[in-house]
Amino acid sequence: xxxxxxxxxxxLGGLLLLGALVSLTRGAMTIPAGDSLxxxxxxxxxxxxxxxxxxxRAVILELRLPRTLLAIFIGxxxxxxxxxxxxxxxxxxxDPGIIGVSAGAAVGAVLAIYLAPADEAWWSVPLGAFSxxxxxxxxxxxxxxxxxxxxxxxxxxxxxxxxxxAGAFIGFITYLSDDTRLRDLSLWQMGSLASADxxxxxxxxxxxxxxxxxxxxxxxxxxALLLGEAEARHLGIDVESLKRELVILVALGxxxxxxxxxxxxxxxxxxxxxxxxLAGPCHHxxxxxxxxxGGLLLLIADVAARLLxxxxxxxVGILTALLGAPFFILLLFQQxxxxx
Amino acid sequence: xxxxxxxxxxxxxxxxxxxxxWQVVPGEVRAVLGTNGAxxxxxxxxxxxxxxxxxxxxxxxxxxxxxxxxxxARHLGVLPQAxxxxxxxxxxxxxxxxxxxLTLGWRDARQAVAAIMRATxxxxxxxxxxxxxxxxxxxxxxxxxxxxxxxxxxxEPVLLxxxxxxxxxxxxxxxxxxxxxxxxxxxxxxxxxxxxDLNLAxxxxxxxxxxxxxxxxxxxxxxxxxTRENIQRHxxxxxxxxxxxxxxxxxx
Numbered sequence: 356x357x358x359x360x361x362x363x364x365x366x367l368g369g370l371l372l373l374g375a376l377v378s379l380t381r382g383a384m385t386i387p388a389g390d391s392l393x394x395x396x397x398x399x400x401x402x403x404x405x406x407x408x409x410x411x412r413a414v415i416l417e418l419r420l421p422r423t424l425l426a427i428f429i430g431x432x433x434x435x436x437x438x439x440x441x442x443x444x445x446x447x448x449x450d451p452g453i454i455g456v457s458a459g460a461a462v463g464a465v466l467a468i469y470l471a472p473a474d475e476a477w478w479s480v481p482l483g484a485f486s487x488x489x490x491x492x493x494x495x496x497x498x499x500x501x502x503x504x505x506x507x508x509x510x511x512x513x514x515x516x517x518x519x520x521a522g523a524f525i526g527f528i529t530y531l532s533d534d535t536r537l538r539d540l541s542l543w544q545m546g547s548l549a550s551a552d553x554x555x556x557x558x559x560x561x562x563x564x565x566x567x568x569x570x571x572x573x574x575x576x577x578x579a580l581l582l583g584e585a586e587a588r589h590l591g592i593d594v595e596s597l598k599r600e601l602v603i604l605v606a607l608g609x610x611x612x613x614x615x616x617x618x619x620x621x622x623x624x625x626x627x628x629x630x631x632x633l634a635g636p637c638h639h640x641x642x643x644x645x646x647x648x649g650g651l652l653l654l655i656a657d658v659a660a661r662l663l664x665x666x667x668x669x670x671v672g673i674l675t676a677l678l679g680a681p682f683f684i685l686l687l688f689q690q691x692x693x694x695x
Numbered sequence: 696x697x698x699x700x701x702x703x704x705x706x707x708x709x710x711x712x713x714x715x716x717w718q719v720v721p722g723e724v725r726a727v728l729g730t731n732g733a734x735x736x737x738x739x740x741x742x743x744x745x746x747x748x749x750x751x752x753x754x755x756x757x758x759x760x761x762x763x764x765x766x767x768a769r770h771l772g773v774l775p776q777a778x779x780x781x782x783x784x785x786x787x788x789x790x791x792x793x794x795x796x797l798t799l800g801w802r803d804a805r806q807a808v809a810a811i812m813r814a815t816x817x818x819x820x821x822x823x824x825x826x827x828x829x830x831x832x833x834x835x836x837x838x839x840x841x842x843x844x845x846x847x848x849x850x851e852p853v854l855l856x857x858x859x860x861x862x863x864x865x866x867x868x869x870x871x872x873x874x875x876x877x878x879x880x881x882x883x884x885x886x887x888x889x890x891x892d893l894n895l896a897x898x899x900x901x902x903x904x905x906x907x908x909x910x911x912x913x914x915x916x917x918x919x920x921x922t923r924e925n926i927q928r929h930x931x932x933x934x935x936x937x938x939x940x941x942x943x944x945x946x947x
Contacts, residue, residue: 586773590795635783
């Protein structure tokens with residue numbers, strides 16, 4: 356039985372709001388929840404109702420708020436990239452992490468962290484991640500594409516090869532790095548949203564808006580693509596230009612997510628799957644619901660990462676992997692049963 | 696109308712398909728016959744533009760490439776041999792994909808989809824998961840999708856069927872070809888179908904062509920093409936030709 360799209364969106368939206376409230380009001384430093392929210396209202400309305408010290412206000416507005424927003428946008432971007440990639444490859448197991456796009460983007464980001472001066476990191480790291488992610492996507496696409504469509508087998512093998520190569524490369528750079536860079540790199544690699552700040556949030560928001568708008572425009576075409584490329588072409592869709600745009604959009608989204616928060620696995624795989632089970636595979640609903648659900652998942656993971664061992668912090672990538680990897684194994688079991 | 700002239704298509708060193716002239720005309724069902732590897736599927740791919748050759752295929756006297764892709768989709772529909780789908784669409788959602796190139800409003804669209812699903816004998820499958828359907832049911836759902844796609848054509852639509860009866864049981868085979876026949880006679884569809892069953896070709900086709908090793912070796916009304924000699928020569932089978940009560944030949 357399928358849940359209709361609009362009520363699902365309302366429920367997910369409500370949960371997202373709730374998650375955002377928790378994320379804003381809870382943390383290593385104890386600040387009264389009511390005052391935390393008033394501080395936000397003060398910024399919006401220009402009033403001064405919250406009774407907070409300057410440093411408490413700063414924690415809310417300069418740490419928790421950007422971090423909350425970044426988690427939501429990055430989660431939404433990753434989930435939509437996953438949905439788009441699964442549609443493009445016509446396979447529910449395709450995910451930017453599994454097929455190696457994230458690993459490729461990580462190489463670009465690591466190179467940028469290593470080579471570029473720290474004060475230019477806000478643009479050099481996303482650019483490096485995007486370029487390397489794009490190059491990787493194109494390589495994988497060329498590799499996996501045969502006369503009869505895309506080979507999933509080669510797709511997954513390409514993912515293994517590229518991830519291994521990327522891992523070796525990143526290991527090499529890590530070896531060359533000094534102590535402070537080393538710590539930054541390894542933290543970043545495991546995925547963390549701790550670096551959230553104004554510019555990063557803005558970039559993530561703009562990228563999400565672009566991605567969401569473009570993908571939604573192509574929702575019908577993505578549905579048709581699930582039938583097969585020839586079938587989509589017969590339905591009047593310019594399949595080649597569609598795929599080109601999808602590859603670029605996904606590289607953009609993944610590159611940005613990786614540069615802002617490191618490699619956060621499984622969101623792009625688990626979320627679209629869950630949404631399909633909830634509301635069906637039609638992309639008109641799948642894309643927006645995935646965005647909501649992806650934002651929610653990463654937000655929950657980040658809150659848990661901050662609170663579980665407070666005041667220390669877990670890398671959020673570990674949590675999404677803890678949630679996502681078993682789910683992936685479950686999927687493999689299902690596939691096995693289906694083909695048996 | 697779909698027309699090819701001086702078609703010459705070469706693949707590798709071993710396969711060439713050459714046809715001087717052939718057309719699929721409105722109001723008729725034309726069958727493409729031949730053994731496996733004779734070039735039937737290649738011909739179909741060339742006809743719908745999936746495979747390219749030097750000579751352009753003409754759809755209503757205009758080269759396929761010169762058509763706006765969306766316009767073209769409304770006039771040329773292709774039923775593939777088998778369609779796999781790894782996602783849990785319902786049968787109705789698959790049929791609704793045929794609406795993509797159309798400009799129907801919501802109400803008209805729903806009506807068109809429902810009417811066509813009844814006509815193709817799959818209305819009762821509407822809510823079922825496409826992946827749980829049998830091969831025959833899938834093919835009928837796909838046919839419904841393509842008929843939806845062609846439902847807004849401004850000129851006679853062309854319908855290409857790649858072995859539309861391969862996964863159907865006896866009754867369904869006849870219902871599918873009956874429907875094709877009806878679309879041709881009553882609504883002026885131009886239909887071309889690859890058929891393996893010669894008896895079905897005799898019964899439902901107005902004209903047929905016989906391909907052998909990439910060449911068009913016979914064409915005309917079914918009774919002239921499907922002869923004892925041709926079957927012996929191309930299929931290597933010594934057939935007995937009976938005559939039905941209606942005076943049509945029956946291959947046994």
